[in-house]
Amino acid sequence: MHDATRLPRLRSLFGAGVLAALLLGSLAPLPAAAGDFPAQDTRYHNYAEMVADIMAVEAAHPDIVKILSIGKSYEGRDIWMARISDNAAVDQPEKPGILFDALHHAREHLSLEQALYTLHMLADGYATDPVVKAVVDGREIFIIFAVNPDGAEYDLRCTGSSHPPYCAWRKNRQPNGGSRYSGTDINRNYGYHWACCGGSSGNPASITYHGRSAFSTPEAQVVRDFVNSRVINGRQQITAHVTFHTNGQLVLWPYGYTKADVPYDMTVADHRAFVAMGKAMAARNGYRAEQSSDLYITDGDEIDWLYGVHRIFSFTWELYPPETATVWGDFYPPDRVIATQTARNRAALLYLLDVGGCPWRAIGLTKTNCGPLYDDLEINRGWQVNPDGNDTATSGGWELAKPQGYTYDGVPMQLGTTVSGSKDFVTGALYKGSPNANDLDGGQTTIRSAPVTVWAAPGDLTFYFYLAHGASSSRRDAFRAFVENASGVRTQVFAQIWSAKVFPARWTQARIPMTPWAGQTVRLVFTATDGGPDSLLEAGLDDIRIERP
Ligand code: 0X9
């Protein structure tokens, strides 16, 4: 029973031993009768009914809805996704991507109904509702309807259950070799701080079993591979996401693995945007907004991975009903509530579809953070070190890392603090015991960005940098910025050259007009050079932007 404490909201449910055994997965597999909802719940969709519904929507709106299988579940069911946009036949990765998914947890059938509602809201409303049309035209919207189809089907054929035909199944249907208990909690199987923090179980009998390794479930792999495939030119296309679960009427933001509000792997700006968006959605659907870990600690859950690895503004919605003591009913609200309890989320969905295109809009940072480039350097968005293969630096070259600060004769040479988050580009991140041990030596180190398309009426290029050096530095030492055009021609747009004295590290913002590259696809190039004689030299770079005009 100790595992039930991982889900405090469910604890009241586990008074009865029989029910606890059911929920812990000890039911032997039953003959696979065609799973269907009982007479009082026929408006819920089982797998076949879901497939029929989404195919019918595609047939009715082929211009804006494309149905795709993105992979298969453990038992071989297709995991279906809708791609919705103004020309759905064609992939449009240049538009912000908004992702929804549902049914990680088998018994949370209302979550699938919310996904189907979202599909219908967009497809059926496109022709008549200008708000719907605007988000469909301006976004590429992805809906993964059932991450765990095997579990959901299994949940409908537990005729031995004390609440037939449901068995309150949660996990997937993957056997656990050596154990009589089946199933992994897919929402503990994602590979970010997996199994780190007591927010999951290593016991296959547990309803929160995290699997034998991160991404050991085919279903989490399918979501992972799809999201990874949306990294295009180094940039994650998907900007915002909601995973539908039940229940509790909550809007939850990351992280689940830690109680810290802004840990090392979240920026202050991102946290502020999460809170603002979370509250804005909750104001629209009457839910409560809070950090995931305020509810309870989880590790390996989907939204921690989506934000931690991909910096997607990712939320969990716990749908109807609110938390109550009668927990059995909480997973199986009667089908008459489906229409109202999914429609109540309309305004919150439309908010996410709109503001989720640039989440920092929620905190008024549209101009700085919503241009064609905003890179806080917390993850690698396609930067190459030594892109030409002719760098001459012998040590202390550019690294995207958490920097170790140090001073020389009391003067800061390398900053241990960044402009945002915990990482920057820095020449040799580690101190290695003495000032000259890991500074830039021997020549030039170069980094080059992924391609970025400058707008026709462009805003400025801005970045924060420093170049610090000791007294023996020479005028051959420098930090430089270049813009490289599509033909590979580089134009120097900024240089900080040596000055004839000790120079301290201090974050300084540079600002460069981008009008010469209006409408062009360019790359940014930054170099730091120790031109000799050997001297103490360090450079840093953070928060690179091409702003809105
Ligand atoms: O435990 C879960 O996976 C989610 N709740 S549910 O009742 N649908 O199982 C919550 C996931 C969000 N993360 C945290 N609350 N830490």
Ligand code: ZN
């Ligand atoms: Zn759930």
